[in-house]
Amino acid sequence: MTFTRRFVMAASAAAIGLASFGATAFAWEPVKPVDFVIMAGAGGGADQIARFIQSTAEKNKLTSRPLVPNNKGGGSGAEALIHLNKTNDPDHTILVTLNSFFTTPLRQENLGIDVMTFTPVAMMGVDPFVLWVHKDTGITSFEQWLDAVKAKDGEWVMGGTGTGQEDSLVTTFLKQTFGLKMKYIPYKGGGDVAKDLAGQQINSSVNNPSEAKGFYASGDVVPLVAFSDERLPAFPDVPTIKEKGYDFSYYNQRAVVGAPGQSAEAAAYYQELFETIYNTPEWQGYMESESLAPLWMNPDEQKAYWQLQIDRHKELLAKMDQ
Amino acid sequence: MEILGLLGSGLLEAIEPLNLALIFIGVTVGLWIGAMPGLGSVNGVAILLPITFLVPPGSAIIFLAAIYYGAMYGGAISSITLGIPGASTAVATTFDGRPLALQGRASLALVTAALASFVGGTVSVLLFTGFAPALASVALSFGPPEIFALMLLAFATFVGLGGDDIPKTILSICLGLVLAAVGYDEVSGAPRLILFDISGFLHGINFLVLAIGVYGIGEMLWTIDSTRGSITMSEAKLTVKGMVSDAKEATRRGWKGTTIGSLLGFFVGVLPAAGATPGSLMAYGVTKMVSRNPREFGQGHPGGVAAPEAANNSASTGSMLPMITLGIPGSPTTAILLGGMVIWGLTPGPRLFVDESEFVWGLIGSFYVSNFAALVINLAFIPLFIWMLRMPFTILAPMIFVLSVVGGYAAVRDMHDIWLMVVFGISAFFLRKFDYPLAPAVLAIVLGPIAEPTLRQSLLLSSGDPMIFLNRPVAGPITVIAVILILLPLFKVIRNKMRGQKMAA
Amino acid sequence: MRRGEIITAGILALLSIYMMWKSTELEVGYIRGQGPGGGAWPFWLSAIMLICTAMIAYNWVRRTSPPSQSEEPVLDAEGRRMLIQVGGGIVGFVALINIISMYGAMAVFLFYYLWFLGRHSLKLSLTLSLVSPVAFFFFFEGLMRITMPSGMSFTQPVFNLLYSIIY
Numbered sequence: 001m002t003f004t005r006r007f008v009m010a011a012s013a014a015a016i017g018l019a020s021f022g023a024t025a026f027a028w029e030p031v032k033p034v035d036f037v038i039m040a041g042a043g044g045g046a047d048q049i050a051r052f053i054q055s056t057a058e059k060n061k062l063t064s065r066p067l068v069p070n071n072k073g074g075g076s077g078a079e080a081l082i083h084l085n086k087t088n089d090p091d092h093t094i095l096v097t098l099n100s101f102f103t104t105p106l107r108q109e110n111l112g113i114d115v116m117t118f119t120p121v122a123m124m125g126v127d128p129f130v131l132w133v134h135k136d137t138g139i140t141s142f143e144q145w146l147d148a149v150k151a152k153d154g155e156w157v158m159g160g161t162g163t164g165q166e167d168s169l170v171t172t173f174l175k176q177t178f179g180l181k182m183k184y185i186p187y188k189g190g191g192d193v194a195k196d197l198a199g200q201q202i203n204s205s206v207n208n209p210s211e212a213k214g215f216y217a218s219g220d221v222v223p224l225v226a227f228s229d230e231r232l233p234a235f236p237d238v239p240t241i242k243e244k245g246y247d248f249s250y251y252n253q254r255a256v257v258g259a260p261g262q263s264a265e266a267a268a269y270y271q272e273l274f275e276t277i278y279n280t281p282e283w284q285g286y287m288e289s290e291s292l293a294p295l296w297m298n299p300d301e302q303k304a305y306w307q308l309q310i311d312r313h314k315e316l317l318a319k320m321d322q
Numbered sequence: 323m324e325i326l327g328l329l330g331s332g333l334l335e336a337i338e339p340l341n342l343a344l345i346f347i348g349v350t351v352g353l354w355i356g357a358m359p360g361l362g363s364v365n366g367v368a369i370l371l372p373i374t375f376l377v378p379p380g381s382a383i384i385f386l387a388a389i390y391y392g393a394m395y396g397g398a399i400s401s402i403t404l405g406i407p408g409a410s411t412a413v414a415t416t417f418d419g420r421p422l423a424l425q426g427r428a429s430l431a432l433v434t435a436a437l438a439s440f441v442g443g444t445v446s447v448l449l450f451t452g453f454a455p456a457l458a459s460v461a462l463s464f465g466p467p468e469i470f471a472l473m474l475l476a477f478a479t480f481v482g483l484g485g486d487d488i489p490k491t492i493l494s495i496c497l498g499l500v501l502a503a504v505g506y507d508e509v510s511g512a513p514r515l516i517l518f519d520i521s522g523f524l525h526g527i528n529f530l531v532l533a534i535g536v537y538g539i540g541e542m543l544w545t546i547d548s549t550r551g552s553i554t555m556s557e558a559k560l561t562v563k564g565m566v567s568d569a570k571e572a573t574r575r576g577w578k579g580t581t582i583g584s585l586l587g588f589f590v591g592v593l594p595a596a597g598a599t600p601g602s603l604m605a606y607g608v609t610k611m612v613s614r615n616p617r618e619f620g621q622g623h624p625g626g627v628a629a630p631e632a633a634n635n636s637a638s639t640g641s642m643l644p645m646i647t648l649g650i651p652g653s654p655t656t657a658i659l660l661g662g663m664v665i666w667g668l669t670p671g672p673r674l675f676v677d678e679s680e681f682v683w684g685l686i687g688s689f690y691v692s693n694f695a696a697l698v699i700n701l702a703f704i705p706l707f708i709w710m711l712r713m714p715f716t717i718l719a720p721m722i723f724v725l726s727v728v729g730g731y732a733a734v735r736d737m738h739d740i741w742l743m744v745v746f747g748i749s750a751f752f753l754r755k756f757d758y759p760l761a762p763a764v765l766a767i768v769l770g771p772i773a774e775p776t777l778r779q780s781l782l783l784s785s786g787d788p789m790i791f792l793n794r795p796v797a798g799p800i801t802v803i804a805v806i807l808i809l810l811p812l813f814k815v816i817r818n819k820m821r822g823q824k825m826a827a
Numbered sequence: 828m829r830r831g832e833i834i835t836a837g838i839l840a841l842l843s844i845y846m847m848w849k850s851t852e853l854e855v856g857y858i859r860g861q862g863p864g865g866g867a868w869p870f871w872l873s874a875i876m877l878i879c880t881a882m883i884a885y886n887w888v889r890r891t892s893p894p895s896q897s898e899e900p901v902l903d904a905e906g907r908r909m910l911i912q913v914g915g916g917i918v919g920f921v922a923l924i925n926i927i928s929m930y931g932a933m934a935v936f937l938f939y940y941l942w943f944l945g946r947h948s949l950k951l952s953l954t955l956s957l958v959s960p961v962a963f964f965f966f967f968e969g970l971m972r973i974t975m976p977s978g979m980s981f982t983q984p985v986f987n988l989l990y991s992i993i994y
Contacts, residue, residue: 033968192594
């Protein structure tokens with residue numbers, strides 16, 4: 001009888017196994033390709049991350065229908081937000097965001113977009129900002145940089161991605177806190193800024209580490225100060241602005257959100273999907289090599305974070321207009 | 323010598339059986355993607371990324387190069403046979419390719435395009451091999467004022483492309499430049515020129531929306547109307563002998579354009595902000611300028627096909643240079659490629675050339691082999707394309723319309739743009755009736771988004787002083803040449819007028 | 828043609844004025860120390876367009892440009908019919924996309940053009956208008972991973988079936 005008993009046990013174990021497998025199978029699954037909207041044009045940092053996520057999902061065969069990248073960067077992301085707001089299929093529409101998710105609706109109120117109606121999915125990480133100069137300037141510390149900018153009396157040239165963009169908020173902070181005068185040249189993307197810094201067309205820039213690290217590796221550009229809460233593991237010798245005694249930090253969010261009106265089942269599916277992607281060795285490796293900081297949050301925490309960011313950006317934008 | 327060794331091993335890797343098979347598949351797929359109006363090498367490379375997990379990275383790169391080259395060749399096919407430039411790089415190819423096809427000489431145009439592309443690809447690989455690191459620093463020294471001066475030069479080279487009616491030509495250029503400004507002002511960060519407050523204009527007007535509207539719908543309507551629908555582009559049956567004589571004619575009349583295109587295309591392609599499109603336009607303009615019979619251009623001169631095709635192929639290798647040596651994407655295609663490198667675990671940037679030299683030279687080697695494969699496959703497909711042109715026009719026309727709408731949607735993914743395309747198409751039909759040249763508008767909408775921001779960035783740099791375009795060592799001479807070239811036709815007009823008056827007196 | 832020439836110039840002039848007016852939402856002048864404002868580029872280029880239309884009108888008065896000399900109609904009866912049938916067909920095609928999906932609209936348009944305008948045989952027209960959408964579907968959705976509009980919700984079951992085939 002032992003045989004039978006063992007057999008029954010094995011069978012029931014198998015049954016439990018099957019049942020638990022059935023439980024992990026999803027209550028909802030996409031039935032058509034998922035519109036994977038990117039809040040930036042092809043080739044930028046956000047685009048690169050989106051395509052990395054897509055290929056990670058593809059490589060590990062995580063989705064039954066493909067994520068189809070769809071670049072909608074127009075109007076500083078307004079195009080993407082409008083697209084999500086009016087989609088007739090919110091269950092198959094998700095968006096890769098950056099901070100223009102907060103700033104664009106604030107700056108263009110006539111769009112009538114309330115980001116709090118969007119569906120939280122996953123916070124894949126936050127991208128810190130670093131102040132860079134060209135090595136030929138001879139500047140190696142933040143204090144020297146301050147002196148150099150002051151000495152130029154308004155002729156110092158800062159590059160960035162445009163008024164109201166993430167890096168310009170940091171630049172505004174620097175200008176106002178230290179009473180600096182400088183020119184600000186807007187470019188299409190962070191990559192162009194990094195290139196023109198390496199070519200010495202501009203004197204300094206506020207770039208994400210991922211954008212400037214190629215030129216950092218070759219020694220063309222030098223990081224001076226990081227606008228993060230802690231020192232960045234990739235740049236252990238670079239002090240933070242907090243260490244300098246100024247309570248300021250600023251990150252660009254790399255988050256995935258669902259369209260407004262997404263069903264709870266679909267949202268649960270995407271939340272689980274992106275948690276799986278987040279935990280893949282590919283994504284963890286990407287975060288490390290691109291100096292992204294982890295900031296994993298559950299959906300409720302994400303919503304609270306959004307509110308916090310909206311309030312903060314209102315304040316920062318108001319300062320910029322002064 | 324070390325470089326040659328590395329390139330040699332790259333070449334050897336490319337002709338292994340698996341890789342060779344991938345090259346042939348890739349080129350064939352790329353050719354069809356490129357021949358589809360609206361789709362280009364960007365789409366080809368984007369679909370490749372997931373596939374790269376199935377084969378080793380080395381083969382993935384080779385596959386990618388094959389698709390890239392196939393698509394570059396394919397762009398010419400849609401310009402010549404359908405009259406629709408499938409990508410901005412192939413706009414200039416329509417100027418003479420289309421007239422040739424309408425004269426029943428599509429095979430000459432296609433053979434010329436294939437040969438010129440091959441030469442352009444070869445020259446660029448040689449230049450790349452010899453001068454990559456030196457050119458990388460040239461690319462870095464081009465800031466906003468230099469790029470703007472270059473755009474001025476591009477405008478100068480095609481100022482003569484319009485019709486005889488000067489106000490209509492200027493209007494067409496300005497229209498293209500204004501449409502290019504729709505959407506978003508990069509400098510102030512504010513929405514701009516959102517026509518009739520329709521939110522679809524927020525993302526601006528994609529070049530393809532205008533190009534497909536003008537060529538795929540407007541020109542087609544015009545052709546149907548002016549020929550009363552009884553047009554056939556039939557051609558004597560294509561024979562091997564015919565193709566050989568085409569090749570001879572292509573060589574004889576196209577060598578000059580090919581040479582100019584190969585060199586100019588490469589150097590302009592190297593500059594990250596410029597890329598292949600200005601290169602191909604300038605090659606066309608310069609070839610026309612130095613030709614002994616400039617009047618034949620635009621009527622179906624093989625040189626007018628050879629120059630832009632040699633240039634865009636040469637430039638596509640050229641645009642790899644900033645990507646590989648500096649980690650800067652020069653075009654959307656190279657941007658996606660860069661993403662691919664990150665996925666493969668490589669770090670793009672100035673160190674790549676040193677740290678991953680095997681990868682770099684493998685890529686260049688496979689470019690070269692793909693280029694050769696593309697030539698062979700392209701020539702083999704020419705009879706098929708000619709056969710398609712011999713279909714009754716009442717089958718060809720609806721197919722072109724369908725391709726325009728589907729291809730347009732694939733490029734922009736927004737119904738708003740498809741409606742806009744129809745509006746442009748029908749307006750273009752009427753403007754064409756009244757002798758408005760529209761090619762300048764299409765070119766202007768490509769160059770506008772490069773020219774305007776660089777102009778304003780430059781003036782911000784100089785605190786509003788326009789002398790910045792003259793007193794910088796590189797920008798200065800380019801600006802001077804451009805201004806002279808722009809004023810030259812004007813001088814001619816004035817001189818002719820004065821002569822005319824003297825005669826009258 | 829002669830009347831058409833001046834009407835076209837007039838429409839273009841109105842368009843230029845509209846774009847100039849629209850450009851003034853941003854600064855159109857030269858900001859001291861910064862160069863031109865955000866609206867300057869489109870504003871002044873539209874102004875040049877306006878001047879060009881004035882020149883076209885002047886040439887019209889002098890009758891120097893070919894269209895201003897021609898007394899031919901812009902569109903004769905045949906041309907008008909063509910524009911309504913072909914141009915209207917394209918407009919109908921695009922309008923149908925949001926209702927019966929890109930592929931459905933494509934089939935209808937091809938059939939309309941081939942059978943009704945092209946007067947091809949029913950067999951050929953039907954074959955081409957049914958085979959092409961299927962071929963396009965596999966090319967775009969299968970190979971290129973580009974999702975085309977699927978129209979209103981009643982087309983969903985068909986698409987779900989097709990997607991389960993290709994993925």
